[in-house]
Amino acid sequence: MTDSVHQQRESLGARLREIRFTARISGAELARRNDWDPSKVSKIEYGRIKPSPDDIYAYCRECMAEDQLADLLATRQNIESAYLEWRKILGTGTKRRQQASIKWESEARILRWYESVLIPGLLQTAEYATGILRKVIEFQQIPNDLDEGVSKRMQRQQVLYQRDHLFHFVIAEQALYTTVGDDQTMIGQLDRLLAVQGMPRVTLGIVPFMAPFETATTSFVMFDSKMVLVEGVTAELNITQPREIKVYHRTFDILVSQSVTGEAARKLIGAALDKRR
Numbered sequence: 001m002t003d004s005v006h007q008q009r010e011s012l013g014a015r016l017r018e019i020r021f022t023a024r025i026s027g028a029e030l031a032r033r034n035d036w037d038p039s040k041v042s043k044i045e046y047g048r049i050k051p052s053p054d055d056i057y058a059y060c061r062e063c064m065a066e067d068q069l070a071d072l073l074a075t076r077q078n079i080e081s082a083y084l085e086w087r088k089i090l091g092t093g094t095k096r097r098q099q100a101s102i103k104w105e106s107e108a109r110i111l112r113w114y115e116s117v118l119i120p121g122l123l124q125t126a127e128y129a130t131g132i133l134r135k136v137i138e139f140q141q142i143p144n145d146l147d148e149g150v151s152k153r154m155q156r157q158q159v160l161y162q163r164d165h166l167f168h169f170v171i172a173e174q175a176l177y178t179t180v181g182d183d184q185t186m187i188g189q190l191d192r193l194l195a196v197q198g199m200p201r202v203t204l205g206i207v208p209f210m211a212p213f214e215t216a217t218t219s220f221v222m223f224d225s226k227m228v229l230v231e232g233v234t235a236e237l238n239i240t241q242p243r244e245i246k247v248y249h250r251t252f253d254i255l256v257s258q259s260v261t262g263e264a265a266r267k268l269i270g271a272a273l274d275k276r277r
Contacts, residue, residue: 010047012075015068016059017045023063034058051076074241090142094133094149098156105159108223109166112252115219116172118180119189122157123169123196123204128189129153131181160202169196170205170255176272183276190273194266205259206268214254222248 020030020041027041043049051059053073060069090097101121105111113120119128133149136142159165176193179186196204221229228239228248239245260268 013045013047019063019065071242093143093145095145098152102156112168112222114170117178125188125192127185168203170259172207173209187276205261206265207259211258
């Protein structure tokens with residue numbers, strides 16, 4: 001965690017240093033214009049201290065780089081909050097993390113979700129969710145609040161029926177075959193996907209096994225164009241930098257172009273059901 005924060009500070013400092021070099025302003029001159037201690041510029045640019053919003057404003061103003069201000073401020077805000085280890089998020093069990101999802105999902109008008117291996121949480125049956133959260137509790141060795149976690153995950157799904165929300169789910173075909181629980185659990189989950197296809201404001205696409213490679217990616221969730229959530233093995237990433245969000249938008253568009261919907265998607269789900277039956 002500490003190493004990650006330091007690397008983020010170094011990265012932000014390097015961007016500010018590049019802005020200053022491009023403007024051909026010396027560190028001493030930048031410090032003089034803003035009544036800073038002469039050593040402050042080097043401390044910021046080499047990641048030894050975290051610049052304040054006013055510091056970033058000063059860099060952009062003096063170096064004629066106002067067009068980069070929003071992205072730099074988002075990068076600063078992300079430091080120390082973007083990278084959260086699972087042992088901290090799940091320290092008291094799974095319920096609190098599910099509650100955070102309720103907030104994010106209820107506040108987003110458009111939610112875009114890609115899953116490469118599992119069914120998205122908002123589309124899971126209670127039995128499927130139980131299988132997932134049981135494994136999370138076992139692997140992370142956290143307090144066992146399985147029933148409470150599943151209950152909250154089911155509560156999250158109420159957002160699917162709110163008229164001011166739109167949902168676009170894209171899953172890899174592999175997600176139809178990854179076994180969670182037993183065959184009966186999977187049959188119930190696949191039937192649920194068939195039912196989801198008839199829901200208003202919900203689009204479900206499936207990327208077939210044989211789709212050509214276009215770009216490397218992992219599972220992620222986009223909340224409007226404000227935040228992207230990426231779940232890693234050891235930590236969760238909350239991405240808010242506009243330049244990075246644009247990359248996720250492009251990635252999602254590629255996945256959408258590769259996915260099938262409607263009757264073609266129903267056939268893929270039906271084939272997976274036949275394997276279970």
